[in-house]
Amino acid sequence: MPYIAPKERHQFDPLIDALAERIVAEAKEEGGEAAFAGLLNYTCTRLALQIVRLQFGKIRYWLIAVVTGTFQNIAQEFYRRVAIPYEEKQIGKSGDVDLYAKFAEEIQKGQ
Numbered sequence: 001m002p003y004i005a006p007k008e009r010h011q012f013d014p015l016i017d018a019l020a021e022r023i024v025a026e027a028k029e030e031g032g033e034a035a036f037a038g039l040l041n042y043t044c045t046r047l048a049l050q051i052v053r054l055q056f057g058k059i060r061y062w063l064i065a066v067v068t069g070t071f072q073n074i075a076q077e078f079y080r081r082v083a084i085p086y087e088e089k090q091i092g093k094s095g096d097v098d099l100y101a102k103f104a105e106e107i108q109k110g111q
Contacts, residue, residue: 018022019043022034023039023040023043026039027039032101044071048067048070048071
């Protein structure tokens with residue numbers, strides 16, 4: 001979780017909410033449930049590049065590492081906080097793939 005002070009969140013949240021509303025509206029115009037994905041990718045990418053441009057003027061290796069690391073952290077946090085609980089619920093509802101249990105058992109036995 002990007003832990004920033006609530007006072008900082010309040011200045012960004014309205015901008016983020018407006019951008020999200022615009023992305024959803026545009027995605028609805030394009031049609032299809034997944035239409036938002038390209039728009040989300042574009043806006044996140046352009047935001048990161050614009051921040052690098054405005055703050056540093058040019059790209060440097062360490063900036064590439066920081067930005068890609070940030071995006072990886074975002075993806076991992078989203079997966080941990082949203083996807084894992086969703087997957088666990090679906091496993092409880094539909095059952096698990098049997099081979100996962102077999103592999104887990106073998107790992108526990110040290111094989």
